[in-house]
Amino acid sequence: MSNDARISFASSNDNRHPPDCILDRNPDTFWITTGLFPQEFIVTFARKIVAKDISIKSTGVRRLQIEASNEDDHLGNFKLVVTKDLNANEGLLQCETFKLDNVLTVKHLKFVISQAYSHFVSVHDVEVEGKTAT
Secondary structure, eight states, X not given: OOTTOEEEEESOOOTTSOGGGXXXXXXXXXXXXXXXXXXXXXXXXXXXXXXXXXXXXXXXEEEEEEEEEOSSSTTSOOEEEEEEEOOOGGGSOEEEEEEEEEEEEEEEEEEEEEEESSSOOEEEEEEEEEEEOO
């Protein structure tokens, strides 16, 4: 993913495990949620991109929903891309890749964790494969 991506919103924050860890490409860092659900975060790109694949590495996530918006404002109209129930994976990383069948031009991706296997979940990495939209 481009270095031009940033976390523009996260529903919870722990100074030891801040949301920016989702994009830092460091396998030893992660974002951790507080105890209530749903929890969500938004990845915002400097320029609109055409996304082909979306990958996430997490622990404890039971149900994940990904939504997309191509509006400049990150509070804009989000449309559902995918909803998936993830396997428990016994505390190991959940590595999921979503291959997008349709062309998806995005400025923002919202990740909504609506259910979990425990009180807390962690998100270690998000990657989006694609190219800058023309």
